Amino acid sequence: MADAPQEDAATTSKKAAKKAEAKAKKEALKAQRAAEQLSKQTAALEIDDPAKDRYGLVKPISPAVFSAEAEEVNLRSLGEEHEGKTVILRAWIQNTRTQSAKMAFAELREEGNWTIQAVVMVTPEGTPEAQVVSRPMVKFITAITPESFVAVEAKVKRPLEPVKSCRVSTFELHITRCFTIAPAPPMLGLTLAAANRPITDFNDEDVKAPGESDKEPEAGVPAATMLTHLDNIAMHKRAPVQQAIADIRIEVKDLFRSYLKARGFKEFEPPCLIGAASEGGGNVFRLQYFNQEAFLAQSPQFYKQFEIAGGRKRVFSIAPVFRAENSNTPRHMTEFTGLDLEMEIKNDYSEVLLMLEGVLLHIFRGIKERCAHEIELVRSVYPSEEVLLPEPGKEVRLTFAEAQQLLREEGPEEFRNVRDDEDMSTPQEKALGAVVRAKYNTDFYVIDKFPDTARPFYAKVDPTSKPSADGVRATNAFDFFLRNQEILSGGQRINDPDELAERISAKGINPASPGIKEYIATFRQVGVPPHGGGGIGLDRIVAWFLALPSVHLAAYYPRTPKRLMP
Amino acid sequence: MADAPQEDAATTSKKAAKKAEAKAKKEALKAQRAAEQLSKQTAALEIDDPAKDRYGLVKPISPAVFSAEAEEVNLRSLGEEHEGKTVILRAWIQNTRTQSAKMAFAELREEGNWTIQAVVMVTPEGTPEAQVVSRPMVKFITAITPESFVAVEAKVKRPLEPVKSCRVSTFELHITRCFTIAPAPPMLGLTLAAANRPITDFNDEDVKAPGESDKEPEAGVPAATMLTHLDNIAMHKRAPVQQAIADIRIEVKDLFRSYLKARGFKEFEPPCLIGAASEGGGNVFRLQYFNQEAFLAQSPQFYKQFEIAGGRKRVFSIAPVFRAENSNTPRHMTEFTGLDLEMEIKNDYSEVLLMLEGVLLHIFRGIKERCAHEIELVRSVYPSEEVLLPEPGKEVRLTFAEAQQLLREEGPEEFRNVRDDEDMSTPQEKALGAVVRAKYNTDFYVIDKFPDTARPFYAKVDPTSKPSADGVRATNAFDFFLRNQEILSGGQRINDPDELAERISAKGINPASPGIKEYIATFRQVGVPPHGGGGIGLDRIVAWFLALPSVHLAAYYPRTPKRLMP
Structure with missing residues (x-):
C-alpha cells in the first residue's frame, strides 16, 4: 500500500514520511510489474x-x-x-x-x-x-x-x-x-489506507490531532498532507473517515431543517450577489458586475430580516457565505455554509435563544443517535472525547457579566481583571470553557447579554440595562459555545427604523451609505414585528463536534486563500 | 388604496397607469390627513x-x-x-x-x-x-x-x-x-392591493400576463412595475400572490429532496468559488481572489461527477449558480438555484432519464395536490391553463430525430426542412411543443439523443449511433420540456479518461487548460463507474409551471444585470 503524492511531496515536511513514501512507491512499482505480468499470463491462458x-x-x-x-x-x-x-x-x-x-x-x-x-x-x-x-x-x-x-x-x-x-x-x-x-490505475496517487490516516499537515499551521499528536504512523501506511488529499480528491472522498464526516454533515442539515419545519419555519434562499458591502469590514469579495460593482454576501442577515418584514413569521436558510479573510488557519475558510434562522418575537427574545438552543441540542443528540457508527469511525482516525451535553432542564446559560465574574474568580490568574464591558478574547473563551466544563459538566453553553461594544449595529440594546461608566450597555444578544469555541451568534434585532438609524450612527456608520440606506428604509415601509435569530457555521459545528484538527475536513471542497482546486 | 412608487415612477411608461397613480397619491394623502385628525381626537379622548x-x-x-x-x-x-x-x-x-x-x-x-x-x-x-x-x-x-x-x-x-x-x-x-x-407609515409606497395586481412592466421586455394581457386594471387599484415592487420589498413579499409563489417554491424543493432521499441520493454542497472557468464561455463572473483569479460556478457539473468518483452512488444538490449574461429578459437572471443530481448507471442511461422524469412528475403532481390553494391564488392574479401531465405509463419520450420528423411532418411550413444533426432553435421548440400537445395531450415531454454538436464535451456519444454524413453522432443526452420551454438538460457522462480527453480535444478545447486538466485527471485517479445526471433551474420550473410572465417573480431576490438591490 502506498501513498505517492505526485506534485506536493515538497510540502510534506517530515523526513520519516518521505522515507515511507519512497518505500511505498517502490512497492507500488513492484506491484504494478506483477500486475502486468499476471495480465499477460491471463491473456495467454484466456484463449x-x-x-x-x-x-x-x-x-x-x-x-x-x-x-x-x-x-x-x-x-x-x-x-x-x-x-x-x-x-x-x-x-x-x-x-x-x-x-x-x-x-x-x-x-x-x-x-x-x-x-x-x-x-x-x-x-x-x-x-x-x-x-x-x-x-x-x-x-x-x-x-x-x-x-x-x-x-x-x-x-x-x-x-x-x-x-x-x-x-x-x-x-x-x-x-x-x-x-x-x-479500472483504476496500477499505482494510486493516494491509497485508501493512506487516505484514511490522520492528515499530517494542513499547510496552514502545524496542527495535531487531539490525543494522537505524537504517535508514529503505522508501519507501511504513511499519512499524507491535506494538499496530497486535495490533489487526489476521489481517494480523499473514498476514505471511510471522509465518507463518515460527509454522512454526519448531511444528518446535521437534516436535523436542523426538520426541527425548524416542525415549528413553522419556512426555508428561503438569500442571494450570494449583493449590491453593497453593507455589513462592513474589509473581508468582502468584490467583483465587476456589468456596469457596477457587486459583492459576495458575508451573511444572510439583512435578507432574513427582509423575509420577516415581508410577512414571514419564521424563516431559515442553508446557504453559502463568503469571507475574503487571508487567514491560513484550520479554523478559517473563504466559503462556508451558514445555517441561519430568524423569527418573530412574541414577548421576549428568550424565545429566540431557546429555539436556537433547542435546535442545536436536537442536532447534537440526533447525530449521537443516528450516526453512532460514523462517529466511532471518525474517532478511530481522529480520537476525541465524547461531547458533554447538558441534561434537559440543566442547560447552562450565563450572562456575559456572570461569565466574566466566573473567569475572574475561578479562571487562571491572568484573567483576574477581565471587564464586563469589553468583548472576550479567544484565550478568555478557552479558559472560560474549561471552568464551565469543570463546574457544570458540559461542553455546550450559552453566554447572553453581550455588551453593545461587542455587537453589530442591528443588535437590540436591552432596554432594562444600566449603562456602564463609559456608556456601554448590555444587548439582547448571545453566543453559543461548543468545546470552548464559538459556534453561534444571535439575538434580538432592532425593528424600529429610528432606533436602528440612531444605533448605526452611534457605531460610526453613515445611515445614508449604500445598502444601509435601503436596509433602514425597509423598516419604514411597513410595521415590522420584533424579531431575532442566529447564525451557525455548518462546517464548524461538524468539525468541533468531532474535534477534527481542521474545519477543512468537514467541508466538501474546502476554499482557503491558497486553494480553489478542485 | 394607493400605489405611489417613490423613485421609479418614470419607469412606468403607460399614461393610464400614471394618471391612476396620481389619483391614488391624492387619495392616500387624504387618508393620511384623516388618520392624523383621528389620532388627535383619540389623544384628546383618551385622558x-x-x-x-x-x-x-x-x-x-x-x-x-x-x-x-x-x-x-x-x-x-x-x-x-x-x-x-x-x-x-x-x-x-x-x-x-x-x-x-x-x-x-x-x-x-x-x-x-x-x-x-x-x-x-x-x-x-x-x-x-x-x-x-x-x-x-x-x-x-x-x-x-x-x-x-x-x-x-x-x-x-x-x-x-x-x-x-x-x-x-x-x-x-x-x-x-x-x-x-x-406601526406602518401613513402612506405605503405600495399597497397590498396594488402589490397583488399583475406586474405591468419588468423593465426588460414588454411582457404580458398570459390570458390577461389586454385587460384594463380595476379602477382604484393601479398595478405597479417590477422596480416599484423591488423598491418596496416588504410589500412585494407580503402580497398574497408572492407568498403563494414562495410557498410553492418551498414545496418544489421539498418534493425534489424527499423523492431523491427515498431513493438513496445523498445531498452535497458544490462550491460557488472555483479556480478555473472550466465550463467555458464568456458568461462567467470573475473576481480577484488574493493572489489569483477566481470564478463563480456556472453549474455544479464537475463537482457532481467528483462526488461519484469519490465513492457516492447517487448525489443531489440544491445550490446557487451564476451566469454573467447581459440578458435583460424575463427568462434570465444572473444568479439562480440549480436542482442537480448525478447517479451511477447500472446498465443503461435510461435509468437516469427515468429517475429525472420520475422526480419531475412527482414534483408537478405533488404541488398540484399540496398547493391547490396557492395555485388557485396565483391564477387569480396571473391566469393560466392547467399544466397537462402524461398519465403514468403514457410519458412522451421522443428521440431528437423523431422530434425533427414530427416537426417536418406536422409543424408549421417554415420547419419543413429541419435537420437531425443541428440543434433546435427556440421557435422550433415552441412549434414542437404545440405539435406534441395536440398529438399527445401533454405539456411535459422528453427529447432524447441530441446530436453531439448540441452538447457539451462531457456528453457520452451513443456507441450504437451511426455518424451522419458530416460525422455528427447522437448522444445519450436529453432535454425535458414544460409548456414548450426547456427545463432540464441531462444525460450520460463520459467516465473513461481517454475518451474524455479525446472529446475535449474534438470540441476544440485544450485538455491541458486550467480546470480541464484536473477534471480529466480525476477520472485517472480511480475507476469511476458509468454515471449520468441532470440539472433543473428551480426558478424556471416554478415560473413555467405557473405560467408566470417572468422568472423574476419566482425568485426571492431576483438578480438581473441592472439590479442587485435589495
Missing part, C-alpha cells in the same frame, strides 16, 4: 478458457452477461433472505489476496464503508459447475487494481467464521462472474 | 377613558397586558374548540372600516394569506363589561395604518353569516384589547 465469457474488462456492460435469476443487491440491505441466492453487486475492489492458483480472496467496498469478503475458487472438473470458475479467471481477479469498479455475480454463503475485517461479517460472496467496468 | 389600558402603541409588549386565560393562536389552526374563548392574535391590520362611532371592522392578516374579520364594539354602560371597549378605543383601532403589526385580544364568535372576504369565514374576532406593536 481456451471455458469460463472466458464470465470475466474480463467490459465497457459498457450489458445485463445479458449475468444469470437471469441474479438479483442486484446493495451490501447495506444484504440479509438472510439472500443466503444461497445468486446476486449481482457493483462495488470497488478494495484489495485482493491470492491463496493458491485455485483460490483467491477480494474485499469489495460500497458507499458508506460497507465491505464484504469475496471468494473465488476454481470449480472442480467433472462437476456440473466445471466451467464456472477457471484458473485464468482467478488470476484475472487477483490482478484487478485496487479502487477499480467491478460488477460481480456471486452466491451468498455464510463464512466458516465471521469475517472480522469486513463490515458485512456474517456473509461472504462466492464469485461466479466478475467484470471490470472501470 | 378619561376607562378602557385606556386596553389599547395603544406599545413597544415592547409585555404578556401582562393580556388576560391570564387568553390563549395565543394562529389563524391556520383556529377551530371549533376556540369558539367563545378569549384568544391573542398577532397579525397585520389589512384594513379598517368605521360603521359608526360605536362600531368598526378590521381585517387581520397572518402569514400564508390567512385573514379574519375583527369587530370592535363599544360595550354598553351599566353592564359588567362596560369598561372593555370605549369610543376612543374604536377610534384608535380604525386609525391604525394598514400593514401595522398588532396584537389583539378577542373573543372568538361565529358571524351571522360566513365572511366571504376572509379566508377564515366561519369565525370572527370580537376585540377586547388591541395594541400596535409596529
